[in-house]
Amino acid sequence: MKATAKAHTNIALIKYWGKRNEEIILPTNNSLSLTLDGFYTETTVALHEDYTEDHFILDGQPVVGEQYKRVTTFLDLIRKLAGKNIYADVRSINNVPTAAGFASSASGFAALAAAGTKAMGIHLSEQELSRLTRQGSGSACRSIYGGFAEWRMGKENDGSDSYAVPIAPVEHWDLRVAAVILSSTMKKVSSREGMKRTVESSPFFDGWVNSIPKDLEEIKEGIKARNMEKVGSIAEANCLRMHATTLGANPPFTYWHDTTLTVMQTVKQLREQGVPAYFTIDAGPNVKVLYLPENEKTVEKVLREIPGVTDVRLSKSGQGVTYI
Numbered sequence: 001m002k003a004t005a006k007a008h009t010n011i012a013l014i015k016y017w018g019k020r021n022e023e024i025i026l027p028t029n030n031s032l033s034l035t036l037d038g039f040y041t042e043t044t045v046a047l048h049e050d051y052t053e054d055h056f057i058l059d060g061q062p063v064v065g066e067q068y069k070r071v072t073t074f075l076d077l078i079r080k081l082a083g084k085n086i087y088a089d090v091r092s093i094n095n096v097p098t099a100a101g102f103a104s105s106a107s108g109f110a111a112l113a114a115a116g117t118k119a120m121g122i123h124l125s126e127q128e129l130s131r132l133t134r135q136g137s138g139s140a141c142r143s144i145y146g147g148f149a150e151w152r153m154g155k156e157n158d159g160s161d162s163y164a165v166p167i168a169p170v171e172h173w174d175l176r177v178a179a180v181i182l183s184s185t186m187k188k189v190s191s192r193e194g195m196k197r198t199v200e201s202s203p204f205f206d207g208w209v210n211s212i213p214k215d216l217e218e219i220k221e222g223i224k225a226r227n228m229e230k231v232g233s234i235a236e237a238n239c240l241r242m243h244a245t246t247l248g249a250n251p252p253f254t255y256w257h258d259t260t261l262t263v264m265q266t267v268k269q270l271r272e273q274g275v276p277a278y279f280t281i282d283a284g285p286n287v288k289v290l291y292l293p294e295n296e297k298t299v300e301k302v303l304r305e306i307p308g309v310t311d312v313r314l315s316k317s318g319q320g321v322t323y324i
């Protein structure tokens, strides 16, 4: 059996930052994201009776090591669900500028979960697919849906109630995102390592977690009302609170470098000039800027002129996972 699926990456407006369970990936807080049209992964899973292990080709290159291990471990979950001990040839094409700091693992694991379950003959609801995808990479569970999605952390220890739910479809609001790509040679602390260190050692972590419920409630009201100022300011403040936790970790760290700060200041200047733009930053130096369609030309021009910016990639909100 063979199946192909396409999934888009997503940008968190309320960040997932902290795990309460590393093994099955359970978070310390709810999160909320916007699925993006511009960046996606297409994955084909083909089952082979004669294989004794999985084969994984990413953008034409065989994958080995840690990345291979994460994929084959994830496929074990699907094999267990299907009650089949069969291996697969997995081929993924990433249309995600990994340099853009987008978690290509988000679109990658969502596409893999969809193609893998279909190839194995398992029919999951979107909620069940999101719950499975979560165990590949937390943020990926939100990419099952298009538009705005919320990952509910759940209360159970087995993860049975930890999955994403749709908040508003793509058609609800044409909110745009510009991925500002910076030339960065910084050694990155992975989101997984960064979260772990922060949870374990940052005195600011509890303040971060306690701030989420109010942020989440208010940003959902803002999305419903298509209120750019409300959604943008909450997203920006939430991102700053997330990154504040890293400064308090032991050893302290930050994902930002000089150009990151310049972009943040430029976004604030755009607002002072009457252009509603807001930034958010994930586990890397790159900045994502939220803006409205009517301001696209101004926003792109201003961002491209910032020294140290190597590219600006524009995206609309995108669809959830689809089968090709």
Ligand SMILES: O=C(O)C[C@@](O)(CF)CCOP(=O)(O)OP(=O)(O)O
Binding pocket: 011, 012, 014, 015, 016, 017, 025, 031, 103, 105, 136, 137, 138, 139, 140, 191, 192, 281, 282, 283
């Ligand atoms: O996307 C967000 O909510 C915020 C972040 O991007 C960081 F800012 C976290 C992404 O974490 P992920 O790569 O999903 O971790 P995994 O579960 O260890 O694979």
